Amino acid sequence: MRASRGFTGRRRGGEPGRLPPGQYDVGSGWPVLTAELTPRLDLDSWSITVNGRVEKPMTWTWKEVQQLAPDRFSGDIHCVTTWSKLDTSFAGISVDTLLAEARPTPEATFAVATSSTGYTTNLPLADITGGKAWIVWEHEGRPLPVEHGGPVRMIVPHLYFWKSAKWIETITLLDHDEPGFWEVRGYHDRGDPWREQRYQGD
Amino acid sequence: MTEPAPTPGPWTFATVESVRPENAHVATLRLRVPDRRAHLPGQHYIVRLTAEDGYSASRSYSVASPPEDAGVVELTVDRLPAGEVSPYLTEDVVAGDEVEVRGPVGGYFVWRGESPLLLVAGGSGVAPVMAMLRSRRLSHPDVPVRLLFSVRAPEELIFATELGPETTVVYTRRTPPAATRPAGRITADDVAAVAFDDGPAYVCGSTGFVEAAATLLAQQGYDRSRIKLERYGSSGS
Ligand SMILES: Cc1cc2nc3c(=O)[nH]c(=O)nc-3n(C[C@H](O)[C@H](O)[C@H](O)COP(=O)(O)OP(=O)(O)OC[C@H]3O[C@@H](n4cnc5c(N)ncnc54)[C@H](O)[C@@H]3O)c2cc1C
Numbered sequence: 001m002r003a004s005r006g007f008t009g010r011r012r013g014g015e016p017g018r019l020p021p022g023q024y025d026v027g028s029g030w031p032v033l034t035a036e037l038t039p040r041l042d043l044d045s046w047s048i049t050v051n052g053r054v055e056k057p058m059t060w061t062w063k064e065v066q067q068l069a070p071d072r073f074s075g076d077i078h079c080v081t082t083w084s085k086l087d088t089s090f091a092g093i094s095v096d097t098l099l100a101e102a103r104p105t106p107e108a109t110f111a112v113a114t115s116s117t118g119y120t121t122n123l124p125l126a127d128i129t130g131g132k133a134w135i136v137w138e139h140e141g142r143p144l145p146v147e148h149g150g151p152v153r154m155i156v157p158h159l160y161f162w163k164s165a166k167w168i169e170t171i172t173l174l175d176h177d178e179p180g181f182w183e184v185r186g187y188h189d190r191g192d193p194w195r196e197q198r199y200q201g202d
Numbered sequence: 203m204t205e206p207a208p209t210p211g212p213w214t215f216a217t218v219e220s221v222r223p224e225n226a227h228v229a230t231l232r233l234r235v236p237d238r239r240a241h242l243p244g245q246h247y248i249v250r251l252t253a254e255d256g257y258s259a260s261r262s263y264s265v266a267s268p269p270e271d272a273g274v275v276e277l278t279v280d281r282l283p284a285g286e287v288s289p290y291l292t293e294d295v296v297a298g299d300e301v302e303v304r305g306p307v308g309g310y311f312v313w314r315g316e317s318p319l320l321l322v323a324g325g326s327g328v329a330p331v332m333a334m335l336r337s338r339r340l341s342h343p344d345v346p347v348r349l350l351f352s353v354r355a356p357e358e359l360i361f362a363t364e365l366g367p368e369t370t371v372v373y374t375r376r377t378p379p380a381a382t383r384p385a386g387r388i389t390a391d392d393v394a395a396v397a398f399d400d401g402p403a404y405v406c407g408s409t410g411f412v413e414a415a416a417t418l419l420a421q422q423g424y425d426r427s428r429i430k431l432e433r434y435g436s437s438g439s
Contacts, residue, residue: 002215004251004301006294009259010286022250022260031435032409035310037416037426080434082260117426147413185309185393186209199307202210 018076019084020193026083031149033081033179036117039167042150046116049136050098052172053108058101062152065135068093073134073157078193080113080160090144090155092136095128098171108173112180113154119181121163123156123188126175132158135168160191160198210307211239215252215300219274221292224360227281228326229292230266239270242312243333244432247275247305251287261287264330264406264432265306267360268286268337277307278360280326289319311404311432313337318346318398322415324388324407325353328360330432331404335368348396352388352411370433371398393418406432 011024019025043062043124052055060068060093073091111123127133133156139142141172144150156199162182185188188197216233223229243265250260267276281292295301313319313334320332328351338345349369353359355376365371372392377385383392393415397403403424405415412433419429 001252001256002300002302003254005299006289007251007253007290009253010284011255011259023260024259031433033433033435035431037420037429037431038413081262083435108438123275147409181310186307197333 002081009041013032014172018086020078021084023078023084023193026085027084029060030085030148031079031081031083033042033079034147035167036119039115039117040146041151041167042118046152048098048152048168049170051104051170051172052111053105054173055105056100056101057105057109060098065093065152068097070161071097071134071137073155075157077155077157080162080187080191082199085194086124089140090136091138091141092133092134092152094131095133095135095171096131096153098135099129102173104173107175109189110174110177112172112178113163113169114170114172115165116169117167119167121165122178122180122183123159123163124177124190125157127163127172127190128156132156141175158192160193162187163191204299206287210305211237213302214302216275216303218295218297218301220297221295225358226363228278228360229291229406230276230278231291231301232267233301233303234273234277235305236348238273238275239298239332241265241275241304241306242309242314243268243337244330244430245306246311246330247277247303249277249287249291250285250302250304251290252302259286262307263291264333266329266332266336268333268340270340274323275303277289278326278329278332289344308432311406311430313402313404315342315345316402317342317344318401319348320396320398320401320403321347321349322351322388322393322396322403322405322419323351324367324411325358326360326417327405327407327411327432327434330406332361332364334404336364346398348398350388350392350415352407352415388415388418388420390421391421397422397424400428402427402428402430404432406429407434409433 263277
């Protein structure tokens with residue numbers, strides 16, 4: 001290690017071990033880093049589809065999604081640009097609930113999440129099952145703001161946040177990994193913040 | 203994909219050749235990067251600062267220099283009040299220091315010679331579009347280009363001496379004495395005056411500026427696929 005002359009650091013965050021390596025606590029802020037123009041989704045025409053390697057491709061409208069078993073996430077989120085937001089919460093449904101109805105086939109090993117903007121991101125199926133991923137429309141008790149993916153986005157909080165597709169519309173299960181928008185542009189296929197999997201090859 | 207995923211180089215120590223003030227709170231660091239991987243205009247580097255006890259902080263900074271400028275990378279940094287990294291880079295770093303960097307990063311907000319070229323920047327968001335403007339001047343002089351540059355006041359300009367007839371400056375708070383346009387945020391008319399019928403638009407700056415400018419571009423007939431955005435990610439709560 002080589003220290004930067006005179007640098008002490010101002011954002012040393014809380015309890016040791018709470019922040020993944022290279023991350024800092026952004027406090028109450030929540031930066032927006034979308035590469036595309038923010039879309040305005042109309043919930044009356046919005047729906048979410050699970051397709052690909054499933055026994056029963058399924059589509060749910062906004063009304064139908066509201067009727068599924070509610071679920072929530074409370075905890076930390078981590079962005080590859082090095083901010084982390086601690087103790088935040090989201091409400092919606094678990095991705096498990098959707099998959100239970102669509103029923104992944106045995107070959108299904110990966111997923112691609114697609115937004116209404118065409119944004120895509122790839123995920124191992126194991127990273128979105130077993131209570132690790134949600135479709136959410138509330139943040140800290142309020143409707144999810146549009147710049148943060150509202151009215152409805154996916155969250156996969158244990159991975160870097162570019163994996164949490166905003167304005168989610170489709171989850172496609174595949175028998176192979178298919179790099180998404182950022183992944184073809186040099187970012188990591190899995191994106192585990194605790195292993196600092198930021199870029200391809202990390 | 204037609205090209206392999208670009209991967210940034212490993213962490214390395216770059217030597218600071220010079221620190222050049224651009225205005226009262228913006229400075230350009232000229233870094234000599236060992237085994238530099240050529241960047242595409244628009245890409246950024248990550249700078250990592252490390253304290254004596256091992257604590258480290260990293261932030262992203264766009265490359266403002268063109269790839270044609272061999273061996274060096276220029277980062278243009280705006281000092282944010284009470285920021286962790288930008289005050290250090292703009293006030294504490296001096297020529298001869300070594301700064302840890304990794305890059306180039308980012309493969310979306312990049313210009314590969316597409317024509318005509320519309321650039322829209324707010325404040326220090328001018329850094330990556332400057333790499334495009336400079337690279338165009340050196341390698342693609344036939345590409346028509348326009349830059350719409352929003353700054354608060356005349357003394358806030360960055361790269362002032364390099365801006366030519368391709369540039370329209372919008373002053374949001376205070377104009378120079380001779381200006382005909384009153385001070386104010388970027389409007390539909392400002393955008394209409396620079397829009398091209400085809401080609402991409404690159405928009406960079408604070409999150410709010412980028413969203414406002416991109417919305418105006420969309421209203422001006424730029425469809426989503428022509429608009430590329432780089433948000434510096436100011437943290438709205
Ligand atoms: C792809 C990309 C390219 C970029 N390129 C450039 C560039 O070319 N030039 C440039 O100048 N910037 C650029 N940025 C922004 C840059 O990465 C940094 O975000 C910026 O320099 C601020 O970092 P900082 O450490 O100084 O401030 P930070 O410590 O990150 O703080 C940012 C601001 O928020 C406030 N703040 C943060 N945390 C707290 C808290 N807990 N409580 C209260 N206030 C808080 C600070 O006071 C400060 O004003 C880029 C960003 C991205 C994502």
